[in-house]
Amino acid sequence: MTQGAPAAAASPATWLPYLPTRPALIGVLGLMLVAAVVAALAHGAVPLSFGHLLGAGDGLERTVFLEIRAPRVVLAGLAGTALAVSGTALQGLFRNPLADPGLIGVSSGAAVGAITMIVLGSALGLGAGSAPYTLPLAAVAGAALVTLFLYAFANRYGHFSVVTILLVGIAVNALAGVAIGIFQYVSDDGQLRSLVFWMMGSFGRATWLLILPVALLIAAASWILLRHARPLDLLQLGEPQAFHLGVDVKRLKRRVIFCSATAVGAGVAVSGIVGFVGLVVPHIARLLVGPEHRYLMPAAATLGAGLTILADLVARTVTAPAEIPVSLVTSALGAPFFLWLIARVRPR
Amino acid sequence: MIRYAALAFGAILAGGAFACEHAADASRIAVAGGSLTEILYFLGAEERIVAVDTTSVHPPEATRHPSVGYVRALSAEGLLSLSPSLVLGEDDMGPPDVLTQIQRTGVDIVRIPEMRSADGILAKVRCVAAVLGLSGAAESSISVHLAPKVEELATLAGAAHPRVALLLGDAQGAPLAAGQGTSGDGLLRMVLAENVFANVVGWKPMSPEAMATANPDFVLLATRGSADLRLARSAASTPALRLTAAARAGRVVALDGMALLGFGPRTLTTALEVARMLREPWAE
16 A cells, blocks of 8 residues: 555645644745745845835836846746646655656756757747747656656656656666766866756746746646646545546646646756755645645645745855855755755655 | 857857956956956956956965856856845856846846967957956056066977977866867977877776877876976876876876866966976976
8 A cells, every 4th residue: 555655644634733823824834935035035145224215216226126136036926836836736746755857857857958948949940039948848848748757757667656657767767967068078168067056946046037937837737726726636636546536647647747847947047956845845735734746736836946045045144245056055954954854754 | 260159159149148348347357267356366356356266266365255156157136145236147147047146136237258278268368358447558458467477388389389288187987078069188388299089088087098099208197286287197107197208208297177277367378387387398
């Protein structure tokens, strides 16, 4: 039964007494997100006061706020939402608590797509102006390809057991590493250095023009995923059981894969690889509101946005006026959590 | 000509203008690029610096300024927090989106064109001086300190061109060798040496076999540390270099990478030392 075990370790009964408080908990998470946004908007290398911004701020402060800090916070929130929601959906789909977009290679697939576009885009005759649109599309294509491959492979040769999925993820990440390595070998100095920083993630490139297509993709994908909360719950009982309860399992899988890949791909395309958010956030959310996707997904979305915004706040203030890649922050927090998780899910 | 057109095009794409014209306000400068920091010190304009990047390590006191990160990974808000009136950068500063953000706030961005030659260094100093409005004073410093070195380098043109390999690091594993279009290749041209890896493009890792086939008479190692020339005896015995004529004759020399490849004023000094050394009779 371990193969088909629900993603959460705790049984639903544990959460029963708390049922009425779940929407309230999500509300609290929402308030925390608002607090994170306010903190992130208020702090940065340039000292700004809210009085300045609302009233008689001078030109520079206004521009810094509206053109640099605000889009950055919005992008961090969007990317965090995308990673957390798709992490939740993938964990539900694979019925496996370790299905993180980064661990199983979806983020790497998106990165390969994006890097292909960085290195070969100009050779394909695409102008720099089209980059805000072609880059996310290439990343989405890369992420979708990897997710489909994972799914087909696991379907054909075994089950979605913890070991299979992680081993396949290692192989996929290695293959993506080969592709990235080849591009590093052929790229010129400038491209090479862009690639290196791409791999470590940053929200520093945020402009409103860049955010618009990404926001549309992530919002649409998250919304569709949220609407599949109930079928995902039923899937936790096992595929045949879900089928007999009226879930069109094939269609559900297709949609979850496609939407997760879209959300992750769009996020990776503009911010590079941001590690561990997709793994850690669904687990924290599950500890808070339980395994029911109807509550889990909004909780993960809010929490993902909030934590990523705070991670970015740390990344851009701790060494100000310079900044550190945001994935260094998320991975430094996420990797120990991951170890703790492994210790916890292992049978005692 | 195509090269300049490409440079200009690159500048338009990447944000910031290539222009050696007096900037509107060059009183508070954020510098992105070690060679430009060096030039500001050379011109005696260091009191205008409000920020440098992490490649600005010479002169040592330059590192006392606030750092805005690596030249390719600048932080928009961090840079603006030091309220510069001008961002002065090498041609590879970035990322482009961050420069666009900075430009939107109305801060002037000037990109200094890079030509990796002795004349290119003079041109770079003149360009920075023009941007700062110091052209007059700069000419006298150039004629005293830099022009004689360029002339001396030129006098070596008639002599034989030694066959040299320029490598990054201390030659462990498969070291990266300077091929066509790299700063290393530019330096080898400057010291009138023949680059044994002129047939590859960019920095490429070289196996011991490729190294033995290329068989350079001299090996220059761009390492971290002291700018003085020093014999690298341990590097000469690595598998990568062991089989070359350079290693057998003990002609493996290590130098500070930024002094060698930064293409600021001190690269002229280093190049001259290297050019002389390559032509010395080498005693075993």
